[in-house]
Amino acid sequence: MSENTALPRKANTKQKIIKVSSKLFSEQGYKGTSVRKIASEVGIRESALYNHFKNKEEIFLCVAKEIFSTPFSKDSADIKESALRGKAFLQKFAMQYKLLTFDKNNENMFRLLMLELFQNRELREQFMLEFHDNNIKMFSEAFFIMMQNSMIRSGDPMMVAYEFISTLFYIRLQITLLRFDNTPTTALSTQFEKHVEFFWESIKL
Amino acid sequence: MSENTALPRKANTKQKIIKVSSKLFSEQGYKGTSVRKIASEVGIRESALYNHFKNKEEIFLCVAKEIFSTPFSKDSADIKESALRGKAFLQKFAMQYKLLTFDKNNENMFRLLMLELFQNRELREQFMLEFHDNNIKMFSEAFFIMMQNSMIRSGDPMMVAYEFISTLFYIRLQITLLRFDNTPTTALSTQFEKHVEFFWESIKL
DNA sequence: GTCTATATTTGGATAGAC
DNA sequence: GTCTATCCAAATATAGAC
16 A cells, blocks of 8 residues: 555645644634644644644634635626526525535534634624625625516515525524534424525515 | 712622623623733722632623523513504514614623624523524414414414514624624614515515 | 743632731 | 732743754
């Protein structure tokens, strides 16, 4: 067997640090996670950590970068086309949202975001931008098109977007909270679908 | 002037500690707030703090108690009556919710709740109960009554309750985030009202 | 790149005088 | 109830040998 069958070991210490930190930060928060704990869980001494990162802050920033690296494809090019599919468009988005909610890695990053939201101004601004503004913008466009095509009742497209998104976020927060305590989320597992159903009934013509 | 014109001074040290801690915890979180900072802001030595509280944890618990002491009157006795008022009932609740959102003290407690939500299991459970379950229960009742009286389209009352509450929460979170950075909330100031408008249009018969 | 050793700071908490 | 003094533990970070 060649020496890199599984992992290149040494060269990947940095990756391992990121992975471990990612887990710890998302469970205990920034203040609650000590460099000691990170090092010990990685299996090296604290001093060795500083060969890979300047300080604790830099480790955090490296981890935090991943929070907003969501693989949501929002090609505003084909929004027009997608919007014409009406309910199916909403369903597709809600399903992607659901997948993210239950994806282990995205779940951790979402938890980290919530944990540090009020501790980190930059995180707040990015949250507003990526979680809110961008989605509002996209859905405003979509709902506007639906209105033009008499698929839904007319009104302020941005308002409709706001209503649609807010509930998705709330469901995600609730599920993430329950899962953190290993509480079953069965009652909520179909909430995303139900939301789309209810919402479409509310706006369709 | 008698000696208790303004404040009884000594006897109220405990109250001052609670007030100061309340502010600090809600800004920096539990870990981010040191007993040193609390004592210094109160104007006493750390050791003196321990005459009033056993330890830091006890101070926090004392502060945290206030989080759920919301003065929401939910006399389930007059729910029946209130529900019959339909839209006005939703408006009234939304306005109370709005007041809480902008009330300085409630704002701090809400921020503290969000800050420690993923750090404190008991807080999570209380959040689920007080912020979610109780409201869902009340609104389920109310919407059920409205359905029976053909005021709104029929469906699962709990689902309708969920949709109504989730957006309120989202608005509150967003406003609290903005205000933490002293960002103007003008764009959101009427969001509660708009939500009720949109929502009522969605369900009314 | 990792280790041992150590510097330095900060934080929670107690003892005992007043 | 508050103060001074002090203790102890934990945490971030660096120096220098291997």
